[in-house]
Amino acid sequence: MSNLRVAKRYASALMALTGEAKKPEIIADDLLTVQSAIKSSKDLRSLLASPVVSKQKKKAIIAEIFGTKIGSVVNQYLIAIIDKGREDVLAEALGQYFVLRDEQLGIVSVDVRTAVKFSAEQEKSLVRQLESYTQKKVRVSFSLDKILKGGFVAKVGDTTLDGSIRRQLDLLRSRLKDGSVSKN
Numbered sequence: 313m314s315n316l317r318v319a320k321r322y323a324s325a326l327m328a329l330t331g332e333a334k335k336p337e338i339i340a341d342d343l344l345t346v347q348s349a350i351k352s353s354k355d356l357r358s359l360l361a362s363p364v365v366s367k368q369k370k371k372a373i374i375a376e377i378f379g380t381k382i383g384s385v386v387n388q389y390l391i392a393i394i395d396k397g398r399e400d401v402l403a404e405a406l407g408q409y410f411v412l413r414d415e416q417l418g419i420v421s422v423d424v425r426t427a428v429k430f431s432a433e434q435e436k437s438l439v440r441q442l443e444s445y446t447q448k449k450v451r452v453s454f455s456l457d458k459i460l461k462g463g464f465v466a467k468v469g470d471t472t473l474d475g476s477i478r479r480q481l482d483l484l485r486s487r488l489k490d491g492s493v494s495k496n
Contacts, residue, residue: 316408319401323408326389327416333385340413342382346390347406349377360399370394420448425457426464427476442466445473 326343330336350356359365359373374390393399414421422442430438435454442450446468457465462477 315401315404318398319404319408322393322398322401322405323412326405326409327412329385329389330413338383339385340410342386343406343409345381346378346386347403347410350403350406357403360402367394367397370399414451418448419451420446420468422446422450422452423467424452424454424464425460425466426454427457427460427462429456430454430464438464438466442468 330339333339350360356377359370371391371394374394375387378387378390390402393402393405424438435452439450439452442452460476460478463475463480465476465479466473
């Protein structure tokens with residue numbers, strides 16, 4: 313079975329756990345803490361992936377790292393993953409958990425590449441337009457792309473919304489070749 317399928321199963325189990333919890337947002341914050349630690353520490357990733365390190369040693373190190381920083385639900389989840397020998401999919405399972413959580417909350421992530429930094433008003437306007445387009449709450453991450461000469465490119469899931477100058481020029485060129493440009 314692929315790691316992605318395993319990660320999705322563990323993420324689904326985690327969604328069920330948080331659904332039963334009284335304060336799922338606290339669990340989500342704890343999971344963000346764990347996810348951030350895994351992303352930022354190569355040593356932690358190596359430790360979790362190592363078949364040489366015993367399960368008991370891994371549990372002790374996890375307890376030492378996170379201690380009281382995370383609640384008992386997340387702590388038990390981490391211990392269960394280590395007991396099952398699936399700590400190699402932990403990072404991916406946490407990522408899949410947040411994908412499932414966003415789906416449940418009606419949130420879609422959008423990556424926007426811009427030629428120049430947008431003003432706060434331009435960002436708000438684009439967020440409103442994207443929310444209208446997707447009919448969901450939008451979480452946008454903006455980045456600068458020096459390759460773009462102007463405009464922006466937004467990626468919503470598998471869909472790319474291209475508002476770049478290059479795309480507009482390509483469309484104009486195509487219409488000119490077809491002779492479909494109206495005379496005004």
